[in-house]
Amino acid sequence: MLAQARGVYQSPEDFLQEVFAHRPPPAKVIWLTGEKKQKATEILGHKPDYLRVRYWADENRSAWILEEIGKTEPITVGLVIVEGKIKRLRVLAFRESRGDEVRHDFFTRQFDDVGLKENNRLDRHIDGITGATLSVRALTKLARLALYLDSLRQPQTAAPS
Amino acid sequence: MRKPGFSSLAALTLGSALTTAPLLASAADSDELKNEIEALKAQNKVIMERLEATAEMIESSDKGGHGHDAMAKNKRSTHHTGSGRTTVGGYGELHYTNLSGEGGASDKKEMDFHRAVLFVGHEFTDKIRFFMEWDLEHASEMELEQAFLEFDIGANTAVSTGVLLLPFGIINETHEPPTFYGVERNPIETYIIPSTWREGGAAVAGKFGKGWGYDVFLTSGMRLDAANGYLVRKGRQFGGEALANDLAGSGRIKWNGLAGLELSVSYLYQADGGQGLDPQLGKTSLISSHVSYATGGFQLRAVYASWNIDGDGPASTGADQQTGWYIEPSYKFNPKVGIFARYNTWDNQAGSSSGSAADTEKTQYNLGANYWPIPDVVLKLDLQQQDNANGENRNGFLMGVGYQF
Known part of the structure; x- marks a missing residue:
């Protein structure tokens, strides 16, 4: 069966059900204030037009559902992060006319086990797709943003003892 | 007690x-x-x-x-309810050219805001959208670069109608300045694939398998004529009051099923490239192919394109064959700095019947660098050296600044 070129490939709810074996934990929220907003702005290349980011986490992993515009339309991406590394990146919805190749496994698996360097850049190069420059850039930004936000929650998960 | x-x-x-x-x-x-x-x-x-x-x-x-x-x-x-959403964007580029002529070629020293483009997209529904680009060329000429409605007719298929970009080469469809090396677009995708090449008509585009895509176009076609030496760049009609005596059919199949790789082959056929106005002009066809491969900071682009134009008219000047190709390796050291080299060769009078094909071939070498302070803004510098068969060369350097949003 062919995956459709444009549309919703998987709903965010289904993504979370899959990640957390049908028992997703309650959502938590990170508010983008102060330095967090500044860092998010640096990563996205523009001010985030949202005030907070929702995520889901258990003791092993965190899951993020983020959006960024490619050329004119938002691309919805689901990410799973374990110990500061991306374990899964999946395009959940793609609405642009061009550049949908980023939804394929051959592209998204480049993000497997990718982490952040000190300057909030990915620690591995992501090969692009001709004609899909903006879509590739959008996914790369979201990967960086999710990893950065995940790093903010680390002290919280490590705190109980 | x-x-x-x-x-x-x-x-x-x-x-x-x-x-x-x-x-x-x-x-x-x-x-x-x-x-x-x-x-x-x-x-x-x-x-x-x-x-x-x-x-x-x-x-x-x-x-x-x-x-x-x-x-x-x-x-x-x-x-989705209501009147939909509208998005706005644009791109543009300023060029400074400093070329010295030799062998009879004139100097070219010029400052030119080559193009300033604004686009508007509107999504009526999840399945019907509109897209339009206005292009102000050389700070004076307003052109309609694209204007089309697009309808999703299936999960993998869309139909477009309006003024459309034809599916040839790399630059014709993706030409925002931060996306390519070189101040000016390369000569092959200027004189052989006459970008920005657009015509009125309709198209079907689809995707299948992992990374396969196809396009089929029916458009107003070329209007080549003797007065312009049958040059293909002069034969575009741009979708405005275009003669449609003889429509052109074209198609493309491409594959980018591997990260960083794109392979593409395109073909156009028009039964009469002169729209029936020139009895000395016959069927017209174009075949082109390109490869683009990027891994790490390295990128390689190569494009080949060749026209075959029947008829005694174009044959008499050698314009019955117009052909060219380029190869462009580049290396990006980091997200801000990249360098490139390009070898270009083309000939708009390559037809053997002219008897002078060897005299009209043009060869150009480019070497340069791009600097992206942010991904959507680019500063460019490149050197140009020509080695044209007729000895008329323009050599020197070009500088440019470009943007997209």
């Missing part, structure tokens, strides 16, 4: 009062504190609810219904 006297009772009572009063007061205070804490908790809950609601409202209104909350947005997009 002596009964306790009044004074003793008084003392006892006073003592008890003194010891229990603080306890009673403390209990009262504790209850009061508990009540206050509960009230504050309730108040805090209300404030948090109002804060969430405010954030939700701000995020929704900021994005015209596409708030940050991907889950909420996802639900909204599947219940």
Whole structure:
């Protein structure tokens, strides 16, 4: 069966059900204030037009559902992060006319086990797709943003003892 | 045993009062504190609810219904109502050219805001959208670069109609300045694939398998003529009052099923490239192919294109064959700096019947660098050296600045 070129490939709810074996934990929220907003702005290349980011986490992993515009339309991406590394990146919805190749496994698996360097850049190069420059850039930004936000929650998960 | 006297009772009572009063007061205070804490908790809950609601409202209104909350947005997009969404963008580039002519070629020293483009997209529904680009060329000529409606007719298939970009080469469809090396577009995708090449018509585009795509176009076609030496760049009609005596059919199949790789082959056929106005002009066809491969900082682009134009008219000048190719390796050291080299060769009079094909071939070498202070803004510098068969060369350097948003 062919995956459709444009549309919703998987709903965010289904993504979370899959990640957390049908028992997703309650959502938590990170508010983008102060330095967090500044860092998010640096990563996205523009001010985030949202005030907070929702995520889901258990003791092993965190899951993020983020959006960024490619050329004119938002691309919805689901990410799973374990110990500061991306374990899964999946395009959940793609609405642009061009550049949908980023939804394929051959592209998204480049993000497997990718982490952040000190300057909030990915620690591995992501090969692009001709004609899909903006879509590739959008996914790369979201990967960086999710990893950065995940790093903010680390002290919280490590705190109980 | 002596009964306790009044004074003793008084003392006892006073003592008890003194010891229990603080306890009673403390209990009262504790209850009061508990009540206050509960009230504050309730108040805090209300404030948090109002804060969430405010954030939700701000995020929704900021994005015209596409708030940050991907889950909420996802639900909204599947219940699309109202008049849809409109997006705006653009790109442009300023060039400084400093070329010296030799062998009879003139100098070219020029400052040119080559193009300033604005585009508007509007999504009527999830399946019907409109896209339009205005191009102000050389700070004076307004052109319609694209204007089309697109309809999704299946999960993998869309139909477009309007003024469309034809599916040839790399630059014709993706030409925002930060996306390519070199101040000017390469000569092959200027003189052989005459970008920006657009015509009025309709197209079907589809995807299949992993990374396969196809396009089929029916457009107004070329209008080549002797007065312009049958040059293909002069044969574009741009979709405005275009002669449609003989339509052109074209198609492309491409594959980019491997990260960083794109392979593509395109073909155009028109039964009469002169729209029936030139009896010395016949069927016209173009075949082109390109490869683009990028891995790490390295990128390689190569494009080949060749026209075959039947008829005694073009044959008499050698314009019955117009062909060219280039190869461009580049290396990006980091997200801000990249260098490239390009070998270009082309000939708009390559037809053997002219008897002078060797004299019209052009060869150009480019070497340069791009600097991206941010991904959407680029500064460019490149050197140009020509080695044209007729000895008329323009050599020198070009500088440019480009942007997209």
